[in-house]
Amino acid sequence: MTFYSRKMNGVDAAEILLWHYEEPYEFYNMDNSDETLSELLDGGYHSVYEEDGQLFGYYCTGISAQVPAGHVKGAYLDACLDVGLGMKPNLTGSGKGSSFFSFILDSLAEEKEREATFRLTVATFNKRAMALYSKLGFEKKITFEQNGVEFVTMTNPTNPMT
Known part of the structure; x- marks a missing residue:
């Protein structure tokens, strides 16, 4: 499976805000608010597409990939690149997660041009x-x-990606 990515744009962000995950994953549904839209467009998010140009998912890095309560517990003290991601709901559980996530890690390692320790929450x-x-x-x-x-x-x- 071949993917490519680019900075998230308004069209992709609007679509992602409408994604609906079924139980127990409804936790990942986003509220369709101006605040959430602004976060998706703040420059930290990337849209990921299949080779046919269909939106497949997204990823973000940095503070956007962190959960606020983790700071209190010291979860983000080590120097790591925080990564968050989401797949289109109808594609989850289809066996494509490994290639999707590997693409993200490869892209980030290439972009950073160095070995990085990645962290997920x-x-x-x-x-x-x-x-x-x-x-x-x-x-x-x-x-x-x-x-x-x-x-x-x-x-x-x-860091198996190096």
Whole structure:
């Protein structure tokens, strides 16, 4: 599967705001607000497309990929590149997550032109995502809670993408 990416634009952001995930993943549904739209367009988000030009998902880096309560627990003290991502709801669970996530990691490693330790923050109920990240070399680090949801940070200390 071939992907490409570019900075998120208003058309993609508007579509992503309408994505609807089914239980138990409805946690990832975004509110369709001006504030959320502004965040998607703040320059930290990238749209990811399949080779046919269809929007497949997105990723973000930096503070946009962090959960605020993690700062209180010291989850973001180590020097890492924080990465967040989302796939179009009807594509989740289809076996395409590994190639999608690998594309993101490869793109970021190339963009940074150096070896980077990547960090993800994932809700612990999302067993599919955690299994994928583990398969690609990520290890669980710090667990914390925000608004009744448990999260864990995961890093790739061996950085298999280099």
